[in-house]
Amino acid sequence: MNDMDGRRFRVHSDEVTKATHEALERRGVSVRDIAEIVYEMQVPYNDGLTMKHCIESVESVLKKREVQHALLVGIEMDELAEKGQLSRPLQQIVDSDEGLFGVDEMLGLGAVLTYGSIAVTTFGHLDKNKVGIINRLDTKTGEGVHTFLDDLVASVTACASSRIAHRTRDLEEEGKTYEDVSPEEVAPESHIDGAET
Numbered sequence: 001m002n003d004m005d006g007r008r009f010r011v012h013s014d015e016v017t018k019a020t021h022e023a024l025e026r027r028g029v030s031v032r033d034i035a036e037i038v039y040e041m042q043v044p045y046n047d048g049l050t051m052k053h054c055i056e057s058v059e060s061v062l063k064k065r066e067v068q069h070a071l072l073v074g075i076e077m078d079e080l081a082e083k084g085q086l087s088r089p090l091q092q093i094v095d096s097d098e099g100l101f102g103v104d105e106m107l108g109l110g111a112v113l114t115y116g117s118i119a120v121t122t123f124g125h126l127d128k129n130k131v132g133i134i135n136r137l138d139t140k141t142g143e144g145v146h147t148f149l150d151d152l153v154a155s156v157t158a159c160a161s162s163r164i165a166h167r168t169r170d171l172e173e174e175g176k177t178y179e180d181v182s183p184e185e186v187a188p189e190s191h192i193d194g195a196e197t
């Protein structure tokens with residue numbers, strides 16, 4: 001879309017970030033819910049890792065545009081399906097979380113790619129072994145339509161977990177552990193190509 005001067009309208013990043021947080025909240029997913037899974041997965045390998053480090057990592061992932069866009073698209077699809085507002089046969093496919101659909105998984109997978117191979121394998125693991133909030137969101141067992149959201153939450157979890165794993169390697173090389181790092185310093189993006197927030 002162009003304005004009268006022919007410049008393209010852009011949505012400010014703050015607006016996208018705010019909409020992402022609001023969408024997650026509306027669907028009953030908190031940053032803490034996601035951070036809890038990250039903590040469970042990473043604490044066996046990381047001395048001194050705290051929930052605060054994990055919350056900071058999830059917050060950083062939620063600032064990333066690819067992740068925000070995937071969340072907004074997926075959540076919108078779930079909400080439209082819940083209201084019966086998609087057209088046939090997509091309405092039935094999304095509403096019933098049809099096993100062969102796969103677009104939900106592809107959207108989640110796409111959002112983890114910038115966080116490297118660890119994020120991809122972690123996403124695959126979470127897709128098979130749904131834990132915590134991801135399990136509670138499973139449309140086939142719970143209420144409402146969360147066909148897209150379970151994969152997207154798995155995606156954010158995998159990204160946040162990968163950030164911590166990459167940072168761990170840096171700390172090991174410096175002879176440190178998470179006990180030496182304040183939560184605000186958990187920022188390994190600079191060490192992952194294309195993963196700057």
Ligand SMILES: [Ca+2]
Nearest residue numbers: 104147148151
């Ligand atoms: Ca799904």
